[in-house]
Amino acid sequence: MWSNAIENAVVKVKKNVAKHPGKLPHITEGQRYEWGENDDWIEGFYVGMMWLAYEYSDESFYKEAAESFLANFKDRVDRHVMLDHHDIGFLYSLSAVAQWRVTGSEEARSVALKAAETLFARWRPEAGIIQAWGKEGDPENGGRIIIDCLLNLPLLFWAFEQTGEQKYYDIAYKHALKSQKFLVRGDGSSYHTFYFDSQNGHALRGGTHQGYEDGSTWTRGQAWGIYGFALAYRYTKNESFLQTSKQLAHYFIQRLPEDNVVYWDFDVPLEQNTPRDSSASAITACGLLELLELLDTNDSDRQLFEKVVQDSMKSLADNYATTDLPDAQGLLKHGSYHVRGERAPDDYMIWGDYYYLEALIRMQRGIKGYW
Template sequence: MKKIVVGLAVVLGFCTCAHQPSGTLDVNKALDYCAKQTQRTLTELKTDSGIDYTMMPRNIMADEQHWNCRKATKEEWCAGFWPGVLWYDYEYTKDKQVLEEAENFTHSLKFLSHIPAYDHDLGFLVFCSYGNGYRLTKNPAYKQVILDTADTLATLFNPIVGTILSWPREVEPRNWPHNTIMDNMINLEMLFWAAKNGGNPYLYDIAVSHADKTMKSQFRPDYTSYHVAVYDTITGNLIKGVTHQGYADSTMWARGQAWAIYGYTVVYRETKDPKYLDFAQKVTDVYLDRLPEDKVPYWDFDDPSIPNAPRDASAGAVVASALLELSTYLPNGTGKRYKDAAIEMLTSLSSDSYQSGESKPSFLLHSVGHWPNHSEIDASIIYADYYYIEALLRLKRLQEGYGVLG
């Protein structure tokens, strides 16, 4: 198995860099690069009949130069990231054309606020798009879409289990009566926001319950996470922890741990309960302790083919963004350590080893979507770009003396 994977790494050109981050990160230069790449993508999306605002950039494979787009449907969990990239780019550039395009792409997701929940990804879909849009424009129509979608997401909450059901479609074929994946932690932010912005206060309770049960059941004693927790719907007890996108049930899948770091940072922000701050540090430290020298993780920390396994820039970007926020909640010593780690991550991601440069209109190379499914391996993926530009904007705010959140 190991020899096969090593050979595949050579064939596909996986980044197996082992160097330390070098140079000084110029945040404005990195954001200018993102702005340039955003314009390249907008140009690429234009046809003779204009732009189809329902088609969202999703990925560019290693041997490709152009975006593969997917229709914005309830099944396409990544559809909110491209509108989110546009909102972040507008926040930096103040370019009115980018604003207009952000509005157009965001509008294509309004339907999600008035249909039944397909799965848990509504936070990714709507808060990355409409959430950033409302933050920057205060458009009341955007607020209503967020509130309505939060109510829809809440319909997947099972009070017996105490968490939000992630994948209704996997209940029967996999015999996963109530399944919750670590990615679901990111959707709690929309529930917290809705609860304090005119939505049902119960949404706050759902988010806290989900965070608590996940903290209790979805982590191993060393604070590494299971991708999926399977619960009994009668007792609410954990049946088992398994993986779906990681190397094995017992391994630390990089992006899953990244979601945990980001998610519990948000839960602390919204509750100010110190137990979440402590837990966020524990799930962070086990991640940081096992990083390679350039601070960009292998797709799974326990892949036996390391150091010839592919990296996952998307996980690196998620964690960099999370740590910049987490650093602001901690005393100088610990906070500085997390902030410095985030800067090292962004320095690597902003290097020629990870930026797409002239080769593609994406921001970053070397992400892994779904290794077990042989899908999006060593690709540019839109959510890597989203969290990369988010992290850069957060760092810029910190450097300018503002809070990490816009």
Template structure:
């Protein structure tokens, strides 16, 4: 009888232990355990406070030096000019606060001239789609739409049909000849959008061709990407690849990998071309495989100084947005879950004390790296990190709500 009692007690204890383990696992897996809404609203409050203190709408935040607490500014022609108004548009989307909307409008307006000026770089997409694009999406402002259509036409003037790509840096042809960079994948969305919203249908063909040539020549066989592809301007022949802002030409530059994941996901969404989806998956899988333990990449995955090398929070934020996008394009449930969970993991780590600025300075995120080989913007807050971080938070929120609604309907 004592043996039977003992067995019953052991069995009961095992059952309780299993139930406890299941509850703990369930708690860890529950997205509600991450205070997503609190993080978003805290960011909104901070962005509102900073915006209210800025007097000149044509001076736009770009970075904060390591010995400073306030943003350093650039003019409207800087490639980063669209990220600050874009970040404010995300803050408005998260809060519906009219005052923040007014601030977003105030900082968006000065960029209008970009759409109507001769194109001198590919960054028109970053400048205009992040600012005017988000503004139009959230307000339906007809003036914003016309400005975006003009911006798309201006960007398209850099397209060379002999090469099949958009020239990224006209000013750097002496160094790289006809050049196309991986970042430019992010600017194709403006062209795809315009082709569907009253613009020239040829814009779609330009964007598709650019993505195809980038996939063929800038995506490497090792599943990493070159930063720059160099081409012969007359024959269209691919000459060689450079990783201009990375450790070495054949190294894996973190932010470039993020641009590729995000850019090819969008290219697949807009065209339905399976090769773009396969490429996005390949780049994402390679990124995931090579991440360090804390899941936030060093500025370049192959820097021999690792672990004593600077991190790049901006790369993590871009990759998170790209993988959220990718997770919604795939039919395979296991892959869908893999990319969604990876993205939400990056967002939650960026929201931790290790990376979130809080009261340290005016930015949202710490520890981004801009151009390490040039000794520029190393381990500092950079505005595009904040932009893609806010985008990732909003994507996380929308996808979580979508999942919750789907479960409620079952």
């Protein structure tokens, strides 16, 4: 059922690699990527797409392309280039860990473990959090967490499995618990970000950086929560993480628009040109697919989650994918980056492309991502 969509996507990956050798995509305006160096938080998604394309097609082109970036990612973590943030999991789970999972490369494993140690260094014991952004002691961000970090925790859980060093598991587990307590509201909605006193860990306030307003629910944040808590359950078997993922999923599903692809925030007033976020729907599809693997066969939510995955992915493939645009660099139209900040409110998002392809290949072949 999904073959045409996948084939179109992997061909676009091949074209991008061929046209921009050694370069990585950055978000810009005008339905295109800007190709440059490895100095943002998003480059891992592109390499992850190469690994997915290789696993799907078995074409050595994709494997060789993905492997060619390992030295680049190694150099980045060795020199700590633009890594004063928590998105180290996004960068290295989809590049180095992916390469190790697919090929068994010891070099890739070593790079991934160095990245995990770099992420571990962002643990702030006084606040009991993994600091999201900035250097330790940052006056604005020293005690801040954001919901996106849930997708960075698998790198730490993986490092624990590889080394047996309990410290990796412990901080990932504690951070997931803190996120569950403070980022998830009682009705199943979520804060994007939460602030703690960096000296004593006292809770200060919830808020947003990219959502509509502090009390609103940014749809991509909700998507990170659905997938992130499902993954936390996979690694820890803490039943409450599974229930939280389901709770967030129900909130998301109950607010789907008619075409099953969300706007950028659940609370933004809807007008004719209100931006969508196709990437949020793609992430949520992956989260629901993860939940479906984790739930009991007789779970009452299975039928609903299966239907939503099918409906959302069909809408993405039929109405948002660039299938009819052979020269398009991105896979999904109408993704939003930072609408409030007027940064790429309606464009290609490389993470949206990655999760769209991950979901398609998981449905077609049962191949998971690299979390």
